[in-house]
Amino acid sequence: MSLEQPELKRLLKASIQAKETAYAPYSNFRVGAALLCDDGTIIPGCNVENASYGAGICAERTALVSAVSQGKKDFRAIAVSSDVPSPSVSPCGICRQFIREFCSLDTPIYMVGSNYTESDKEVKDDGETMVVKTLEELLPMSFGPEFLGKKKV
């Protein structure tokens, strides 16, 4: 379920813009996320750290919590961005499980680093500027709501 180029570029841009709002005074490691909802809405999220380190929250979960708080629970794709040059920053383990609650296993998760710049060129998984993996690739043999009789993936 890959996205068309204009929608993908819009999602990546939202993720990068979300990164600008990151509250990361301790790690200085900014992360942005953007969730593409079924209705076309994009919900941004950023990492929010805390002086009590363990109280911080990642960008991906911030976006999901924001979306659910707005009554949105159906998503088509997620984008994640960081300041690391390569697109090597992927959702952490907790976020993968959190995403699993709301997204189907074939949901694409697009990752970009600072090597990515918006242009007229086609955005593709080249390993240098953008990488895309499905949720199932990032979280194989996962446990989800259907095991508790809540929904089928």
Ligand SMILES: [Zn+2]
């Ligand atoms: Zn995380």
